[in-house]
Amino acid sequence: MAEPLNGAPLIENGWFLEKNSQWPGQANALQVKEVLLHKKTKYQDLLVFASTNHGNVIVLDGVIQITERDEMSYQEMLAHLPMFSCDPKQGLIIGGGDGGVLREVVKHSCVEKVTWCEIDGDVVEAAKRFLPSVAKAVGDPKVELLVGDGVAFAENSKENCYDVIIVDSSDPVGPAEKLFSKAFYVNAERILKPGGVICSQGECLWLNEELISIMVQDYGACFACAEYASIQVPTYPSGQIGAFMARKSGGKGEISCRWPRREPQEMELRYYTSEMHAAAFALPAFLQRRLEATNKKRRLSWQG
Known part of the structure; x- marks a missing residue:
């Protein structure tokens, strides 16, 4: 039986159970065919298993x-909402150790360089091997x-470096906690073109809902606009996840x-698709x- 860092069982009777205090009273379950990897990295508990119906699965700290299915x-x-919102040449990805967002970003022929900053190299290696x-x-x-x-990298980067920054983080606990802070977004605004x-x-x-409101009002305070888009992901809690998006002032065309x-x-x-892009903001x-x-x-805060 695989167990995470806190000792609570992850796999019971052939099923992976995602029970977490971040979503009380509910849980997700996937049937396990084979555990492929389970280790404690420098930063988190890493589990990879082959499921019966969803292909290979990566789990970090029990989440x-x-x-592969969805x-x-x-x-x-997460990649194309920002990439199609501008004409990016220089991109920065923070997180996203599985490489999926990177795969999508490099599909854009206008991109000249992508800097990818991932805190846990073990996740990258696991993705290369199993996904x-x-x-x-x-x-x-x-x-x-x-x-x-990635937070330290943003702090030490020069101004006006990137057309797009994509933050593919886990939930705001553990290694990703510092990515959910106003200070991080102040630096992000500074290094964006x-x-x-x-x-x-x-x-x-x-x-x-409360965190989303904080992201839009506080994290987005220094940007010309701050918005939230909705994405359907069946194996995430409640089958939904969001994309927080913000644009730095000074560009041409539509701000939103x-x-x-x-x-x-x-x-x-x-x-x-272009239709899915627009629909995500409904x-x-x-x-x-x-x-x-x-x-x-x-807006009132941003205007002074």
């Missing part, structure tokens, strides 16, 4: 990060992989990221009302 919905939307179709771009010549702290876009894993609207500026051309995609009434009020406060 599902990726399954990974394209998260990877494509090669996801990690296929790890050795791409456009990519510079830096195994280290004028009109540049940041897109971050934005948590679940059913479970994290709600509509793509370019169209996919001969790009191999299984989930993202939110349930309860969250839309809250974010409209939040954004009003954010």
